[in-house]
Amino acid sequence: MTKFQLYLSSFISSVILSVLITFLIYKQINMLTIVNGSFLVGLFYLIVGLVLYIIQGGFFNGITYSFRRFFRRTSRQGDIMNDISSADEEEALVPKDHDFPWTYPILISGCLLGCISMALAYTI
Structure with a gap:
């Protein structure tokens, strides 16, 4: 799937989802309900895209490493494990790469729909 197809399918799915949400929540379709439904879906897509972007950037890698290191050093079993293998700690420093191909299409379609x-x- 090309990048254009990813962006297009993400935007089309957001429009279809906004129409479905509009009909399910409001039981009628007029301009105000379509605007409300599309804003809710756009906001949801924007939040999901931002969460994927933050995870993809490796923000939580440092936090999880710090918690692991803290609990390893404060527990008795962790002290024993540190004596046995110190190479594991060096392995934990290497950030794990997360690559989500849907991050930018979801983010852009959420912004666009919003x-x-x-x-x-403003036209209503």
Whole structure:
């Protein structure tokens, strides 16, 4: 799948989901309910995209390493493990790479749908 197809499929799925959410929540379709539904779906896509972006950037790698190191040093079993193998600690320093191909398409379609819904809200 090419990048354009990823972006297009993400945006089309967000539009379809916003129409479905509009119909399921409001039981009617008019301009106000479409704007509300599209903003909610755009906000959801934006939050999911930002979470994927943060995970992909490795923000939580340092936090998990610090917790592992702290609990390893404070527990008795951790002291024994440190004496046996100190190479594991060096391995834990290497950040784990997370690559999600849907991060940017979800993020862009969430921003785009949010901007479109805000523009439509000013026309009402």
